[in-house]
Amino acid sequence: MRKSTGLLLLLSFASIWTASFRLMKPILVVIDPGHGGKDPGALGKIYKEKDIALSVSLKLADLLKKDALFRPVLTRDSDVFVELIRRADTANKLHADLFLSIHCNANQRKDIYGSETYALGEHKTKDNLAVVMRENSSILLEEGYQRNYDGFDPNSEEAYIIFSLMQHAYLKQSLRLAKRIEEQMSGTAKRQSRGVKQAGFLVLWRTSMPAVLCEIGFITNPAEEKYLASQSGQEYIAQSIYQALRQYVAAGQE
Numbered sequence: 001m002r003k004s005t006g007l008l009l010l011l012s013f014a015s016i017w018t019a020s021f022r023l024m025k026p027i028l029v030v031i032d033p034g035h036g037g038k039d040p041g042a043l044g045k046i047y048k049e050k051d052i053a054l055s056v057s058l059k060l061a062d063l064l065k066k067d068a069l070f071r072p073v074l075t076r077d078s079d080v081f082v083e084l085i086r087r088a089d090t091a092n093k094l095h096a097d098l099f100l101s102i103h104c105n106a107n108q109r110k111d112i113y114g115s116e117t118y119a120l121g122e123h124k125t126k127d128n129l130a131v132v133m134r135e136n137s138s139i140l141l142e143e144g145y146q147r148n149y150d151g152f153d154p155n156s157e158e159a160y161i162i163f164s165l166m167q168h169a170y171l172k173q174s175l176r177l178a179k180r181i182e183e184q185m186s187g188t189a190k191r192q193s194r195g196v197k198q199a200g201f202l203v204l205w206r207t208s209m210p211a212v213l214c215e216i217g218f219i220t221n222p223a224e225e226k227y228l229a230s231q232s233g234q235e236y237i238a239q240s241i242y243q244a245l246r247q248y249v250a251a252g253q254e
Contacts, residue, residue, distance in 0.1 A: 026071040027098065027249060029064060030091040032203065033057035033074065034103035037081030039138050042106035044219035047229045049104040050079065056216060056228075057102045059238035067242075069249065083142045085149070088206040098177065099211035100241065101203050103135060104219040104228060113221040114192035115185040118213045119174035120205060121198025123160060131215065132160070132199035139202060149202060160200050173210035176251070180244035181214060188243055189236040191217065214241065 033054040035041035041049025057074060064072040073094060075087045091099045105116070107130075123129045136154035139145040146152075153159045168174065178196040186193040204211045216237050217224045227233040 027069060028071050028073065028094060028096045029098045029100065029245065030073050030075060030094065030096040031057045031061055031064075032087045032091075032099065032101040033076055034101055034135070035138060036076050036079055039081055039141050041138075042104055042134070042219050044104075044225035044229075045222060047219060047225060049106075049219055052104050052216075052219065052228050052234070053102045054079065056234045056237050059234055060100075060102070060241050063238055063242040064245070067246075070245065081141065083148070084136075084139055084203045085142075085206065087203050091211075092206070092208050096209050098245070099204070099207045099209055101201070101211075101213040103213060103215050104217060105131065105215040106134065106220045107218055108220075110221055113218050113224040114194040115182065115189075115217055116194040116197055116215045117178040117181045117185075118197050118199050118201060118204075118215070119171060119178050120168045120201060120211065121171065123199040128197055128199045129157065129160065132201055133157075135213070136200075136202050152202070154202075168204070168211075169208070170210040174204075174212055177210055177244070177248045178212045180248045181212065181241055184240035184244040184247075185216075185237070188240040189233075191237075191240075 033050070033056075035050035035053060037050075039050065041053065043049070054076070058077065061072040061074055064070040073090070073096070075090050076082050087101070088099075123132055133154060139149060139152075139154055142148065175196060182193045182196055185191045201213050204213060217228045219225045219228060228237075
């Protein structure tokens, strides 16, 4: 009787230890600074999207490194060109828990400003289509892009019909994360939030985990460009995304 009781206690402690170990496993977050190298992204009056995206991403990674709950990995940590397909592959091969792509927005109208966060899905406005076409045009700088993306033409409006037929396996989680980010951009960073949106971003297309693309502000708006390029602005944005990740995880990922 004592032996069976001891065995039960041993098994119980083993179960508790295993559960604790699982809880201690950090959440792997792949941070993807948009563009890079020969692909500058959107251009402001002074600054380039690729540089701001990288700087904010590095600051976010530093915040996550200090938190035992997370383990950040960057798809690039310097000014190099990385194909969109490789960015998603990095997250998939690492079995990442979350994927965040960091970008700056652009518009011909210089008065438009604010952040917006996207999940993969159907674009419902011309503005959304314009954003996704601009970001997806990066594949034109890739060798063999037609083969890698099944003949997808980023400049064809008709090509985006395919995304209206797709259902990302992690859409609900992605939308919840996007909502947290926009709430924090409005609250912590005190920025104008343009809300949560959906569009057919190729960098999100092949990810096998909750994935969002953050347009942290309009580099074409002179005042916002200055904010995005500033040390304090980048720190507030990084802090906003970090707090959003904390809230998302605390609320549960199921």
